[in-house]
Amino acid sequence: MLKDRDRRTTGYFDPEEVMPLEERRTYERAQLQTIVQHAYAHSKGTKIRLDEAQVRPQEIQGPDDLRRLPVLKKSELVDRQKQAFLFGDLLGVPMEELRRIYISPGPIYDPEGREAGYFGMGRALYAAGFRKGDLVQNCFAYHFTPGGMMMDNGLSLVGCIVIPAGTGNSELQARVLRDLPVTGYVGTPSFLMVIAEKAEELGFDVKKDLSLEVAFVGGEMLPETLRKALEEKFKVLVRQGYGTADLGAVAYECPFAAGMHLSEEVLVEIVDHETGEPKRPGEPGEVVVTVFNKVYPLIRFGTGDLSAFVEEPCPCGRTSKRLLGIFGRVGEATKVRGMFVHPRQVEEIVGRFPAIARWQVVVDRRGYQDEMTFRIELKEDVNQTPLLAELQKTIRDILKLRAEIEVVPAGTLREADRKIVDVRKWG
Ligand SMILES: [Zn+2]
Structure with missing residues (x-):
């Protein structure tokens, strides 16, 4: 059994996470109105999208009104970026207000603003069990793509000490994990298994020699069989999150791991990717996201990922809706x-x-x-x-x-x- 389990599975990072449902609806509407008006005024690309759909920004009052605007497909974002030099003209602030720029395959360029909580990973890591004082091995890439920095920002907010380990070097990763009192892992689930196997190969006793207690994984699917295998191997609590380079944190698991709670920084719709019609809870469809981020205010961004909403409230007390995991890409489904x-x-x-x-x-x-x-x-x-x-x-x-x-x-x-x-x- 995990030491300190109670300490790691209770509490919230931000009181917003447990706001009553009525308050949450009001909050969401207010955020949506603000971001649409901001984006219309400051991002040329968004203004063009709204004008083309003949929607005035003041007409977007709540989530239902958003449907008047066509989904911005990921492939379209690549095209727009090719046509218009800077982020497809979708940036909501002047470039000098940025802190970093990332490059993902596509190629697609993603901005990072200067705000400390940019990417919104703090809540996700806290919900996963990370606490102040944890020493964390961050095994997401730090170069070009945003994964490493995204987590780094979030870990700093929670008060963790970070080892910027990056990807690869499994032997060195295993040695660091044994030599230092590392309590947290952040990275892909499969790489944690690679490190575990390497540690065993080096003759370490994974349960006795390592002090790992929590892991936050993402970037790929987490089959339940792999989660169980990791939890047993390390005696570690494994929780996953879902985010993208364009959007930052979208959803994350809480201690109950019964779906992923949506971040308060986004509004998520699940729609039929052919007709654009909204899906009912439980029915799979494409994840379409609007971010309340003034730096890069993507409105109705179609991720191409497939998920479904969970309807029941979560026993953890967080009142946000949950996604029932990511099932894959829309094109791969039957x-x-x-x-x-x-x-x-x-x-x-x-x-x-x-x-x-x-x-x-x-x-x-x-x-x-x-x-x-x-x-x-x-x-x-x-x-x-x-x-x-x-x-x-x-x-x-x-x-x-x-x-x-x-x-x-x-x-x-x-x-x-x-x-x-x-x-x-x-x-
Ligand atoms: Zn929960």
């Missing part, structure tokens, strides 16, 4: 009965059943109906009946779809097989 099914969602489901050795989802069509079949291979000596019932329920909870389950003999499926096979014939 649509079944009008609902997106992404391999990551299926991994999430299957990850909850250690008895499932291999799996494959087959999407077919019977009559005019899509059919979805989960083909699974089970480990030996498993009591099938309760497992299949529980699996059915989990599939319905996560995918909002019913599926057939077919238990196939061991050796039927291969690791290299496609995870979702679409055998529907059209016409």
